[in-house]
Structures are given as structure tokens and as C-alpha cells.
Amino acid sequence: MRRLSFALAIVAILGCGRVTSPEPRVTRAAPPRARDAIAGEYAVTWIPAGGLLEVDARMTGAGATLSVERGAERFVRDVEVSPDRDPPRWAPARRRGALFDAAPCAEGPCRVRYRVALREAARHIDDLDVASEEGEIVEAPPSTWLLAPAEAARDLRLRFRVACPEGARFVTGVFPSKEANGAWDISIDDLWTAPYTAFGPMRVRMVPVKGGTVQLAIGPGKLSVGDDDLVAWTEASARAVASWFGRFPMPTALVLVVVARGPWVGGGRTLAGGGGTVFMRAGAGATLSAYRDDWVLTHEMIHLAFPSVPxxxxxxxxxxxxxxxxxxxxxxxxxxxxxxxxxxxxxxxxxxxxxxxxxxxxxxxxxxxxxxxxxxxxxxxxxxxxxxxxxxxxxxxxxxxxxxxxxxxxxxxxxxxxxxxxxxxxxxxxxxxxxxxxxxxxxxxxxxxxxxxxxxxxxxxxxxxxxxxxxxxxxxxxxxxxx
Known part of the structure; x- marks a missing residue:
């Protein structure tokens, strides 16, 4: 299991920093591919006003077609592809069903740029595993907005960085890159079960626990308890899991809490592939005793400890x-x-x-x-x-x-x-x-x-x-x- 320093975990969760386009590559005869090599690097920018993502990617060995999570392709707009050269020669990428043609990517290193109408997708799809609008927050795993090589080896990795304007945050349960600060790496194989991820105005706290660090992201909305109470609830649940398994099961994990109606705590879901996120709904009227009595967060965190099986x-x-x-x-x-x-x-x-x-x-x-x-x-x-x-x-x-x-x-x-x-x-x-x-x-x-x-x-x-x-x-x- 990967273990990250506490400092690196903090860098990772802050997420929305300044992101520039990936560094250009020099085109030359490629050496034999190492296992788990980087196939694509993505610079992603969140634009809250339109609920949009702007993405600029550089890819190697991507093949001739690109794809996102099925059902999300109609919200991927203005896709253009170019050989990776200066100046680029941008050409529109035609969509055929769920796939986007990217012929230059089959011939060598290439660049891809596009936009994703993410909030629009969330309103229409309304599925937590694909895209969901949670008040001011938009939740969508990376498989929804990373145009990934459809034909490349599944052990190849994708690396992404995300930039947000002041007042907005990006959080994800994907494990931070071990090689690049402020970035996240995920294999193409894991991408299709990637953890819950969110964009929007969130408060983020780091919760250390034996064996790891839990990243607690709290969505906007009025609750009957304070953030310190939510930290205590998260810590108690993580401590319970660590007491049974000997340690927390992942070096880092995300707990994403959104405000809902009612006096209850629950609605938990876990999604993990190349990392792990627990999604929880907290009722606006839930009292401190509701958090102390809650079993759902512990139940969901235990899922993080068990491999995903058929x-x-x-x-x-x-x-x-x-x-x-x-x-x-x-x-x-x-x-x-x-x-x-x-x-x-x-x-x-x-x-x-x-x-x-x-x-x-x-x-x-x-x-x-x-x-x-x-x-x-x-x-x-x-x-x-x-x-x-x-x-x-x-x-x-x-x-x-x-x-x-x-x-x-x-x-x-x-x-x-x-x-x-x-x-x-x-x-x-x-x-x-x-x-x-x-x-x-x-x-x-x-x-x-x-x-x-x-x-x-x-x-x-x-x-x-x-x-x-x-x-x-x-x-x-x-x-x-x-x-």
C-alpha cells in the first residue's frame, strides 16, 4: 500500500491550484513502454459560472479513439485534436456514438483540448456514479470528464491536475501521484470505477488516523453542528475501522459530506478504484447525538478495506x-x-x-x-x-x-x-x-x-x-x- 507524508496529503487535497498546460514533449523514437507508464497528462480548469471544465491534454500511445463514461459523451463539447507540435494544427474530433475520433493520436504523441458541460451533465444524468448536482457542488468521478484512450493498454496511467478560481475547491478520493506534487494518477483500468470527486465551494479538513489520513470535505449549507463536530464524527468512525483492521485501510481517503433535509445522517455510498471516497448526506436538522449514534459512516469506511469483487x-x-x-x-x-x-x-x-x-x-x-x-x-x-x-x-x-x-x-x-x-x-x-x-x-x-x-x-x-x-x-x- 502507498504511504504518503502528511504534508503531501495536504498538498494533494488543496487541489485547485494554478495549473498550466502539460509540458510539450520532444517527438522521437519511443523506448519500450514501462509498465504503468503515463499515457496522458491533463490540465483541467473548473469554471463555476458556467459549471464548465476546460481540459488540455497531452497523450502518448493513445490510439485513434477516446471515450468518457457512457452517457456523459454528449456533454463533452468542442473536442479538437492535434499532433503534439508547435504550433499545433487543431482539427475537430468527430463523435461517433460514445467514441471520439482522434486520428493524430494513433500516429504519435498528440494534444487534445475540449470542454465539459459538467453542471448540465449533472442535472440531466443525476446519478452519483456519473454526475450529480448537490446544491452548489457538482459531483462527478474522473471517468465522466477525462477523455481517455479507448484502445490503450489498461495498465497505463493518466495524470491530471485541476485549477479552480478563488472560492472554489476540487476534491477527489483518487490517490495522489507519488511522482508529481499537486497531481493525481490513475490507471485506465481503475478510471472506470474511480472514486467520487467534487467541484465547488467546500470546506476541507484533514483528519489523521492510524495508518492514514482522511480528507473531510464539507459542502455549503447550514447544519446543526459545527465543523469540529464533523471532524470528531469522522475521526471516531475511522478509529473504529482502524481498531478492527489494525490500521486505516488506505493511506488517504475522501469523505464528502453534503447537506440534505431532515434530522438524520446517512445516505452513504462508497466508490473506490485507484483510491477511495465515502459520500455522506447530513441532514440540516441532525443533532450531535445523531452523529454519535451513526453507524453508516463506519459501515462505508469498512468497504474501503475489502477488495472490490465480482x-x-x-x-x-x-x-x-x-x-x-x-x-x-x-x-x-x-x-x-x-x-x-x-x-x-x-x-x-x-x-x-x-x-x-x-x-x-x-x-x-x-x-x-x-x-x-x-x-x-x-x-x-x-x-x-x-x-x-x-x-x-x-x-x-x-x-x-x-x-x-x-x-x-x-x-x-x-x-x-x-x-x-x-x-x-x-x-x-x-x-x-x-x-x-x-x-x-x-x-x-x-x-x-x-x-x-x-x-x-x-x-x-x-x-x-x-x-x-x-x-x-x-x-x-x-x-x-x-x-
Whole structure:
């Protein structure tokens, strides 16, 4: 995992600085391409008055066509292409469906300039994953506004810098470049799942946490709490995640908060590819207690710790966030042990297989994705602790996944995630359990399981039996190494 100094993180989040056009390249015979080489450098300028982006890019090995996120192409205007020479010979780039012709880019280094009607796109598309207008803020991941080579190798990187006028900010969850200050790098492969990104008047605070730094961006609007309260909420959620995973899962991540109506906190979404952003809506009437009781931000931050897996394995991503969240909060001191187990015991029945169930990989219902996934991870936690005589648990398996480079910034097959976890514990539990539950219903006697752990919930009240056969495992699941 990349680790950035705190100073570099600050430089990165400030973002909207003065950006000049990329330096011209000298045309010569190109040496063999290094893996992860830079294929394009983009100078992006945000123009708040029209909600526009002006982009000037230099590309190498881009091929003959360029593209943006499907559906956003009609908001990309005035595209011109030229060989990379002085003076440039600009020619219009014709759009064919979702692609833009860029013949000079197939012949050698080239320049591309264009405009993006980003606020107009946000109003028409109204999809957080593509473009969304959030009051004065426009949210749109880089895949919406970076014209990327459609035919180039997917491991090639794109580098972008963003300039804004005074009073406006740019924030993104894309990891800052390790090689260029004030820039961000992302592979073409990761671009299409790039993190949430925003332009507009935002207040930005840096929140240090064990293993990383969270960038908190707060949109305009009146809230019932102050910015320091939002920082404390963010820090508590990040600390909970770090307590369970051993550290915060990414060196940098963005939490983007926009003001909404109502007395609630929630509406969380996470998008990560080459970085990570958690998007949250905060109700204007939400009191300090609503933030202290919030579980959504912790849940979403846990997503940052788990590799992005294929759709049939959604239960693994949602299940770990559902299962680990309450115990992470207990360890951080923001939730009681009783509340954590009550939520788990009352939720698990939703995850049991119903008639016609075909296993977790083949039954994409709400109950099986969230609570079936949570049940998988609980069973794994118990079994790892039984086999290791309670020396290791599920958190040690997933810490091993993190140390192997697996976070939500990357995409892995589920089998690779489970194998990395099994290597970390040396027990083989995750692969075995997936073989039993992935394509088979695998009913579980929840009553027997919770009794063995010494947990009873009756009329909403929780009691613990410390003489139950697995009570020591329950305590370890709840409190970890500090039990």
C-alpha cells in the first residue's frame, strides 16, 4: 500500500491550484513502454459560472479513439485534436456514438483540448456514479470528464491536475501521484470505477488516523453542528475501522459530506478504484447525538478495506461491513456490547436461506447479500478462533488481506481474497466455508449458535452467559486483543 507524508496529503487535497498546460514533449523514437507508464497528462480548469471544465491534454500511445463514461459523451463539447507540435494544427474530433475520433493520436504523441458541460451533465444524468448536482457542488468521478484512450493498454496511467478560481475547491478520493506534487494518477483500468470527486465551494479538513489520513470535505449549507463536530464524527468512525483492521485501510481517503433535509445522517455510498471516497448526506436538522449514534459512516469506511469483487460476490463486501461495523464501534467506545450483539442476533435471521436458495453466490436478495454475508463472516470468525485456540480471529485474516495489497482500491476475485485471509491465519477456514456456502443453501441453527456464544436476546434486552462453551470466543469477537 502507498504511504504518503502528511504534508503531501495536504498538498494533494488543496487541489485547485494554478495549473498550466502539460509540458510539450520532444517527438522521437519511443523506448519500450514501462509498465504503468503515463499515457496522458491533463490540465483541467473548473469554471463555476458556467459549471464548465476546460481540459488540455497531452497523450502518448493513445490510439485513434477516446471515450468518457457512457452517457456523459454528449456533454463533452468542442473536442479538437492535434499532433503534439508547435504550433499545433487543431482539427475537430468527430463523435461517433460514445467514441471520439482522434486520428493524430494513433500516429504519435498528440494534444487534445475540449470542454465539459459538467453542471448540465449533472442535472440531466443525476446519478452519483456519473454526475450529480448537490446544491452548489457538482459531483462527478474522473471517468465522466477525462477523455481517455479507448484502445490503450489498461495498465497505463493518466495524470491530471485541476485549477479552480478563488472560492472554489476540487476534491477527489483518487490517490495522489507519488511522482508529481499537486497531481493525481490513475490507471485506465481503475478510471472506470474511480472514486467520487467534487467541484465547488467546500470546506476541507484533514483528519489523521492510524495508518492514514482522511480528507473531510464539507459542502455549503447550514447544519446543526459545527465543523469540529464533523471532524470528531469522522475521526471516531475511522478509529473504529482502524481498531478492527489494525490500521486505516488506505493511506488517504475522501469523505464528502453534503447537506440534505431532515434530522438524520446517512445516505452513504462508497466508490473506490485507484483510491477511495465515502459520500455522506447530513441532514440540516441532525443533532450531535445523531452523529454519535451513526453507524453508516463506519459501515462505508469498512468497504474501503475489502477488495472490490465480482458482482456475484457482493455478499462478501456487504456482509463484512454489516458484521464488522458494530464490533469495530464497540472497540472504539462508540457502541455498547449489548447494542452490538442485539443488532447482530436480530439481523441474522434475514440471512438464512429460503426455499429455492442456491447459495450466497447465486441468491442476490437483500437478506442474503447483507445478512447472509454477515452470517458467513460470523461463522468464519468463530471457526478460526476455535481452531487457533482463540489466538486469531477474522480480523487477523482480513488484516492479512490488507497487507497483501487488498483494499477497495483494487479488484480481486473472491477466491484470492479468501486465500490471502487463510494464509494470514494458517487455518484454511475461509476457503472451506465458501465451498460449503457459496453454491449451496447451508442452513444454520442460529439458536444453537448464539446459545453456545452465551448471547440471549429477549424482548429487546440482551444478556450474556459467561459460562457458555464459546463465551470466551464471544468476548474476543467483541473486544479483540484487549478483552
Amino acid at each position: 458482482r456475484e460476490s457482493d455478499w462478501a463486501e456487504e456482509g463484512i461491513a454489516t458484521y464488522a461495523e458494530p464490533f469495530a464501534r464497540v472497540r472504539a467506545g462508540t457502541l455498547s456490547e449489548e447494542e452490538a450483539w442485539r443488532g447482530v442476533v436480530e439481523g441474522l435471521p434475514h440471512g438464512l436461506p429460503a426455499p429455492g436458495d442456491r447459495g450466497l453466490d447465486r441468491t442476490p436478495t437483500w437478506g442474503r447479500i447483507y445478512w447472509g454475508g454477515a452470517l458467513f463472516w460470523l461463522l468464519a470468525d468463530v471457526e478460526i478462533r476455535k481452531r487457533s485456540e482463540n489466538r486469531r480471529g477474522l480480523e487477523h485474516a482480513l488484516r492479512g488481506v490488507l497487507e497483501a495489497g487488498g483494499s477497495n482500491a483494487v479488484r480481486w476475485p473472491l477466491a484470492d481474497v479468501l486465500a490471502a485471509g487463510d494464509r494470514a491465519t494458517g487455518e484454511g477456514v475461509l476457503g472451506e466455508l465458501h465451498a460449503a456456502m457459496g453454491t449451496h443453501p447451508h442452513p444454520v441453527d442460529l439458536g444453537a449458535l448464539t446459545r453456545s456464544l452465551g448471547v440471549e436476546v429477549s424482548r429487546g434486552r440482551v444478556s450474556f452467559d459467561d459460562h457458555a462453551p464459546l463465551a470466551h470466543i464471544r468476548r474476543a469477537i467483541t473486544h479483540g486483543d484487549e478483552q
